[in-house]
Amino acid sequence: MSTEVDFYELLECERTADDGTLKSSYRRLAMRYHPDKNPGCGESEERFKAISEAYDCLKDPQKRAAYDRYGHAAFKQQGGGGGGAQDFSGFSDIFENIFGEFMGGQRGGSRGPQRGADLRYDMEITLEEAFHGKASDITIDVSGVCEVCDGSGATKGTAAKTCQMCKGHGKVRAQQGFFVVERTCPTCHGAGQTIADPCGNCHGEGRVEKTKTRTVNIPPGVDEGTRVRLTGEGEAGLRGAPAGDLYIFLHVARHPLFERDGTTLFARTPISFTTAALGGEVHIAGPDGVDHQIKIPAGTQSGRELRQRGAGMPVLQGRGRGDLVIQIEVETPTSLTSRQRELLEEFRATETGKECPQTSGFFKKMKSAWG
Template structure:
């Protein structure tokens, strides 16, 4: 169940635009994602507040909401907010919040905006670590609202024309006197459009606009990280009544890699090394994320967990020519499936080993003795 927009903004149903705005600003400040990083509840609240204010600040939308409730917007919202792997979501009108704040802080002189700015959209794009390394040009499909081709945006069946609304004489607004005041509000009969459509176009059901996928190229630069946002200015939802389009935010997520683990700009890779190589020294070949190979020299007596750094073989740093490093961690492997002969050789090896052959085990044993004796004063 969706909360009532007035409840969301903690206002009465008849609240003036000023009251709504004051309350909206207070709540938007309180629940803004920048102030509540990682708090999903606050983020949800922030979206709710934005959505409620977006509707109630607008005469036309408010009139529609007062009359039809949430149902007034469901057709439009459901198309995008639906589940089922749809990567789209409303990002909330971030810029709107800040424009409002700054407009006021700068001491008035607000630019008068024609119409309503379209909503910001969010697109979740998942890329591989290789893509994050090299950068990539991704083609995405963005659903947008375009004028209906059948009726050329009029909303009426071809051959019919929308009629002028008789309630408001085509003004879209009606006046009502209440005591000393004359209140102008959006006309309910035509929902503020000034026109009545008697024969709705079958293609767009009278809306005058249809949803269409648009292909967009997104340039993902090398070095992006989980959560990096790319803003495509003006590629969000179309504005209403001649207003500018919203922005499209690409939210990136980087998939796990089977070989490399990322730590900011550095990469980590575990390289299994045979115990013979670890004991006698040698070299191992390791992969690099650019698809190449690198040789790492293993010194005599290398232990498990020892790290070797390959400078500048890590991730590129976003918008810079710098590179992180690649760390290779040695993992000494205990051999399995030994033949009888191999086992004999190992037993021979064991009997021949002297003090200092296994420094860690010897050190551990020494510490154990101390611990047990220390715990028992006898």
């Protein structure tokens, strides 16, 4: 990649996302940006390559661990070749981790039990629900606190003890020649504590799989991709650690009449050629349930846009509303009665060319161009 964009940002995931979330997000984005679906679009092709590179790294546990610790610097080539300048950015953090004690760094405290993972839930709503907002119940399968041991992971009447291997730090250091290497404690797996008598219900983790129902309050004015956060409703933390968060990603279903751009609503509106010529009005039923009456000026042409102020979508977490814009399409009649045809023939017989200046002007230019 020519630019070092964060891999998690490319995959639209939190850094605590589990393998399943990463895989699901990658598949969704890969389908969106695949070159076969976007022929000739160089930007989509580059985006597809970028998300593929990001997923290839993060799906591998060892590569992901290295990336989480050192970022893109973990995969930079070191050494000669080509005589070009080498990029050593980011290596100050690596040296601090390796030589921490020799360079005056302080040894970190106990990591403690790990915070629960954040979860993602995709919800589809209608345009009308996006307009008015709604409260919706969702049901998810998630790790919750074990009620038998109250999340401690230990059998009732017992307690976790400080890990003797790492002395509660969650990390151990080993000297290999000149280097001092720090890694996660293999005994407590970074928790800093061990459990001699684990809870039989959760097997020492302090959490079990549960089915939970939660209410999601969707505010008026939400748009495609709006994210609603439910704090503490994600995966339960290990052995009493804080729970992660639950993120609700909203997807607004396609509407048969309206298209949306921010707070502005667009509607392609066909009108008869007599209404276009003589003027009139149309009635548009908005997502607010109101019948909006829009006047059509005489002589309106196809493609003209007429705007109704304040008849669009509400401003998210704000005041006011956007506009409703109708895009006029003048429809030519395809089935005429004999009387209608007779009237149109009479009209054509009276035409002077001034009625349709664009048409007469076009043919005058054509005649002039060809002498």
